[in-house]
Amino acid sequence: MKVREDKDPVEFEKDESKKGTFKVKEDTSPYINEDGTFSELELRSRVEPWLSSLFQSEHLSLLIGSGLSTAIQIEATGKPANNGMSDLDFSESSYKEKIKSFAAKSAEKAGRGKPNIEDSIRVAYELLRGLEISELDKDGEKVLRKELDTIIKKFTENISIIENSISTADLEKREKAFQFLLSFLMSFSSRTGTRDRLHIFTTNYDRLIEEGADIAGLHLIDRFVGSLNPIFRSSRLDIDMHYNPPGIRGEPRYLEGVAKYTKLHGSIDWVETDSNNIRRIGMPFGAKRLDPFLEAANVPNNYHKVLIYPNSSKDRETSEYPYVELFRDFAAALCRPNSTLVVYGYSFGDDHINRIIADMLTIPSTHLVIIAFKDEGGRVIKFYNDCGHTDQISLLIGEDVANIKALTGLYLPKSAIDKTSIKMAELIKQRISTNEEKKEVKE
Numbered sequence: 001m002k003v004r005e006d007k008d009p010v011e012f013e014k015d016e017s018k019k020g021t022f023k024v025k026e027d028t029s030p031y032i033n034e035d036g037t038f039s040e041l042e043l044r045s046r047v048e049p050w051l052s053s054l055f056q057s058e059h060l061s062l063l064i065g066s067g068l069s070t071a072i073q074i075e076a077t078g079k080p081a082n083n084g085m086s087d088l089d090f091s092e093s094s095y096k097e098k099i100k101s102f103a104a105k106s107a108e109k110a111g112r113g114k115p116n117i118e119d120s121i122r123v124a125y126e127l128l129r130g131l132e133i134s135e136l137d138k139d140g141e142k143v144l145r146k147e148l149d150t151i152i153k154k155f156t157e158n159i160s161i162i163e164n165s166i167s168t169a170d171l172e173k174r175e176k177a178f179q180f181l182l183s184f185l186m187s188f189s190s191r192t193g194t195r196d197r198l199h200i201f202t203t204n205y206d207r208l209i210e211e212g213a214d215i216a217g218l219h220l221i222d223r224f225v226g227s228l229n230p231i232f233r234s235s236r237l238d239i240d241m242h243y244n245p246p247g248i249r250g251e252p253r254y255l256e257g258v259a260k261y262t263k264l265h266g267s268i269d270w271v272e273t274d275s276n277n278i279r280r281i282g283m284p285f286g287a288k289r290l291d292p293f294l295e296a297a298n299v300p301n302n303y304h305k306v307l308i309y310p311n312s313s314k315d316r317e318t319s320e321y322p323y324v325e326l327f328r329d330f331a332a333a334l335c336r337p338n339s340t341l342v343v344y345g346y347s348f349g350d351d352h353i354n355r356i357i358a359d360m361l362t363i364p365s366t367h368l369v370i371i372a373f374k375d376e377g378g379r380v381i382k383f384y385n386d387c388g389h390t391d392q393i394s395l396l397i398g399e400d401v402a403n404i405k406a407l408t409g410l411y412l413p414k415s416a417i418d419k420t421s422i423k424m425a426e427l428i429k430q431r432i433s434t435n436e437e438k439k440e441v442k443e
Contacts, residue, residue, distance in 0.1 A: 001031075001043075002395040003050045009384075009395050022400075044410045047396070052413040054367055054394070055188065058195070058338035062188050063353075064202040064209065067345020067373055068181075069162055071404040072208060075177035076169040088117045088151055088158075090124060093144045099123050109351075117155060124148050152303035156268045156290050159205050166208070167286030181212040183408040188342065189218055190414070193254030197221075197240070199333045200261045203346065203353070205268050205308050209261070211285045220261040223325065224280050229297070232270075232278035232322050262329050264353070266322075270307035271297050278307060278322050327352065334360040342369040344402075348379040361389035369394045373402045 002009040010031050015021040022043065024036040032038040032046065054060075073080050090096040100115075103123045107115035128148065131141040166174065189198045200220070202209055213220050219241055224230035242252035263270075268290065269283040283293045291301070299305045307322070334341055334356060341360060348354055360366050372380055375397055384393055396402055401411065 001047075001397075001401070002393065003047055007391075009381075009397075014400055040406075040410055043401070047401075047411045048413060050394070051369070051411065054340045054342075054369060055413055056191070056195070057340035057367070059199075059333065059336055059340070060188065060191065060196070061199045061201060061333050061339065061341045063341060063343045063346055063357075064200065064204065065344070065346030066204055067347075068184070068404075069204055069206055069208050069345075071345070071373070072177050072181050073162060073166055075180055075404060076166045076174045078173075088120075088154055090120060090144075090147055090151065092147045093124075094140055095127060095144060099127065117151070121148070121151065121155070124151075149303050152306060152308070153290075155308070156205075156303065156306055157288070159268050160286075160288055160290065163206050163208065163211075164286045164288050178212060178215055180404045180408050181208070182216045184344075184404060184412065185209070185212050185218060186216055187408065187412040187414070189257065189259045191256075193256050193258075198259040199329075200259050201330055201333075202263055203265050203350065204263070205265065207267065207269065207283075207285050213259075213261075217257060219255070219258045221258065222261045222263075223322070223329075228282070230280045232280075232325075234322075234325055260333075262326050264323075264326050264330060266307040268306065268308065269293070271299055272305045272307060273297065273299065327356070331356050331359070334366075335363065337363055337365045339363070339365075340367045340369065342371065344371045345373070347372075347376055348383045349377075354383060358383075358387050361387055361392050364392070367392050367394070369396070371396045371402050371407065373399050 010024060012022045012024045012031065015023040015037055020040045022038055024031050032042050070080050090099050099120055103115040103119040106123065107119050124144065128141065128144055131137055191198060200209065210220065221239060223232050223236050225233050225236050241255040241258050243255050244252055269281050271279055271281055271294065273279055279297065281293045281297045294300055339360065341357065357368065361368060370380055370393065375381055380397060384390060400406060
């Protein structure tokens with residue numbers, strides 16, 4: 001934990017002798033109470049006001065990683081589904097060992113340690129492009145292209161398994177899980193209309209955030225325009241939503257419950273059409289297979305057209321678009337004064353994202369809040385130590401403070417624009433000061 005005036009992270013653990021109590025580790029100085037123990041409510045009184053003030057920064061952004069999908073999946077189903085993602089491998093191609101070796105080097109260079117299927121897919125695409133240019137191994141190129149298409153197909157199906165496991169879970173558990181998701185999203189998006197919109201960024205390919213926003217009535221604004229087959233536009237970022245108050249002409253007000261939304265690595269329902277446009281196809285949340293929806297988009301059985309990063313179906317221009325636009329939005333939203341970024345469920349395993357966050361912290365008025373269930377591989381603490389701007393970073397790391405239930409119930413601000421509480425606080429402050437003045441007069 002590191003919040004407010006803490007100079008260094010404070011390590012603490014659950015006190016098994018008393019429910020709902022924590023105690024600092026032996027090598028740490030007392031944190032809240034002199035004896036080194038404190039309750040969840042005492043910790044909440046320290047964390048929640050701090051987060052509430054940060055969430056009212058001039059510019060607020062939220063970066064969500066796979067940890068959110070995993071958290072909601074566990075709440076809905078009791079455990080993360082075995083979607084077989086780790087079983088995907090290039091086994092038919094004669095270049096399988098080279099792909100495996102280079103993917104491992106790439107992951108090590110990025111600080112991820114063990115390579116994942118995304119590393120292998122990226123290396124395979126680069127290799128395929130090299131074979132196309134050299135024309136030295138036509139048969140090997142054909143085999144690699146076929147296997148790559150098969151792996152992309154399995155990859156998208158495995159992502160669909162995550163959605164399907166949530167959408168088909170027991171009704172009571174599913175509703176409870178979505179309630180956590182709604183509270184989480186609305187804690188960030190409940191900003192007055194006069195402030196800059198919350199900007200949500202995610203590295204996830206699934207549509208859990210979109211589904212949660214639909215249920216919550218949260219309007220998401222992205223670069224897609226259209227109803228039946230929305231098309232990606234480079235010129236539509238700054239649109240917003242207004243309304244006209246009754247009886248007032250010419251003074252539109254900002255609509256509440258609106259957020260901007262960017263999927264940095266693409267999505268399983270983004271496809272490149274024959275006209276070189278990026279479209280979002282109408283795929284229901286929880287659908288098990290992508291095939292019928294690709295057929296409706298006129299790209300049947302062509303999984304090279306599915307836009308999941310770092311997929312490049314043609315050449316460098318295609319690989320950069322639309323991702324170059326998405327990362328430009330990310331950098332533009334973060335790297336400006338009085339900006340706060342909250343990170344949840346992201347493991348700091350992508351150099352291209354970490355670099356932008358580090359650049360943001362070079363602006364003194366910015367702040368970074370890292371909320372993580374665990375620090376796998378020590379990447380979060382490594383980023384914290386290496387960035388050189390530790391005073392601008394707050395940390396909430398650990399399963400007891402960062403799990404979705406504790407987070408939404410105790411530590412995140414109210415998921416409402418609560419002007420009543422603000423007014424009450426002002427009245428209490430005024431009355432306390434008035435009583436103190438009367439006491440001084442009597443003395």
